[in-house]
Amino acid sequence: MYSAMLVDDEKWTMLGLCRSFRWARHGFELAFFSTDPQAAFEYLLEKRPDAAFLDIRMPGLSGIEILRGARRAGLETEFVIISAVQDFEAALSCIRESAFDYLLKPLDMGKADDLLARLGAHLGASRGETAPRGPEEDKGNFERLVRHVDRHFREPLRLKELSARFYLTPNYVSSLFRSRLQTTFKAYLTALRIESARRLLEGSGLSVEEVAELCGYAETEYFIRVFRARAGVTPLQYRKGARE
Numbered sequence: 001m002y003s004a005m006l007v008d009d010e011k012w013t014m015l016g017l018c019r020s021f022r023w024a025r026h027g028f029e030l031a032f033f034s035t036d037p038q039a040a041f042e043y044l045l046e047k048r049p050d051a052a053f054l055d056i057r058m059p060g061l062s063g064i065e066i067l068r069g070a071r072r073a074g075l076e077t078e079f080v081i082i083s084a085v086q087d088f089e090a091a092l093s094c095i096r097e098s099a100f101d102y103l104l105k106p107l108d109m110g111k112a113d114d115l116l117a118r119l120g121a122h123l124g125a126s127r128g129e130t131a132p133r134g135p136e137e138d139k140g141n142f143e144r145l146v147r148h149v150d151r152h153f154r155e156p157l158r159l160k161e162l163s164a165r166f167y168l169t170p171n172y173v174s175s176l177f178r179s180r181l182q183t184t185f186k187a188y189l190t191a192l193r194i195e196s197a198r199r200l201l202e203g204s205g206l207s208v209e210e211v212a213e214l215c216g217y218a219e220t221e222y223f224i225r226v227f228r229a230r231a232g233v234t235p236l237q238y239r240k241g242a243r244e
Contacts, residue, residue, distance in 0.1 A: 002123050003047070005032040007040035007066075008055040008082070013105070017053065017082065020107045026116035037061035041069060048075055050123055051100075056083040067099060078119060082107075098151050104203055111203065122150055141166040142176045146188075153192040154216040159185050193217070194230045201239040208235045 004023065008014035014035055023030050031049060034040050037058040044052055044066065052070075054063030061069075063081045070077055078100040085104075100122070101115060145166040149157060163170045177185050193215045200211045209220045217223035227235050 001029045002027055002050040002120065003031045004028045004051040004053065005034075005040060005043060005047075005049045006030060006053040007034050007037055007058070007063075009035050009037065009058040010055075011035050013055075017105075017107070020109060021053075021112045021116055022109070023116070026113070026120045028116060028120070037063075037066060041066050044070055044075070044077065045073055049077055051078045051080065051119060053080045053082060056081050071098070078123065080115065080119070100151070101199075122147075138168060138172065139176075141168055142173065142180075145173065146181075149189060150192065153189055154196070154214065156216070157189060190226060190230065194227055197223070197227060197235065198231070198238065201235055202242045211235065 006014065006017055008017055014033060018030060018033055021028075021030075028051070031047070032040070032043050034043075037054075037060050040052075040054075041061055043049075052066075054066055056063040063079075067079050067081065070079070079098075080101050080103060081099050082103045082105060100119060103111070103115065145162055145168065148162070148166075159170050159173060163173045166173075174185060177183055177188060181188060183191075197211050197215045200206055200214060204211075206214070208224065212218075212220045212223035215223070217226070224234055227238070231238055233241065
């Protein structure tokens with residue numbers, strides 16, 4: 001089971017969020033929930049749960065401030081920031097601090113299930129791993145590289161620099177993507193970005209330009225071309241179809 005915590009300063013909202021997620025079904029235990037952000041931050045630093053679900057706007061400590069404090073303390077906890085309003089700058093801040101996802105209230109159970117399924121799969125890829133030794137070292141480094149891509153896919157990522165960072169050669173990384181994941185580095189990265197774009201187009205009123213930036217594309221026109229190649233429709237057509 002993965003340990004999770006949830007904090008929202010509004011009591012009834014907090015209780016509603018607790019019920020929106022089917023924790024046990026996806027391998028999670030809600031070990032802590034509170035309306036007190038300071039108490040939540042202290043719990044976070046002491047217990048280091050696998051996942052933390054935080055309201056973005058709270059008196060005293062905001063969700064982003066808690067996230068930043070946790071990162072400065074070296075926590076590997078995965079964060080989901082929840083907001084009642086669409087706020088592009090706040091979403092961008094969450095991405096810069098490597099939040100796992102940014103959700104808008106109210107949540108329906110389908111989206112909550114999707115989030116927990118993705119989060120559980122992500123956590124499962126890293127649980128129990130120990131420092132690699134001997135001939136397994138390269139495989140361990142590759143697994144860490146993939147997890148880095150999963151978390152930082154919105155940032156500029158280049159195979160050459162990533163390979164050097166994880167003490168691997170670009171050719172070796174490419175071969176492992178093909179043999180272990182049946183894809184290429186570029187296709188894997190694009191799939192992560194386009195899936196994130198789909199969720200933002202479905203669940204927010206952000207412009208196509210804002211979605212492009214939040215998903216790692218500096219040029220909107222290039223994003224539109226890539227999205228259409230993957231989804232078969234433009235971002236605006238996808239949004240319209242998702243809401244009909």
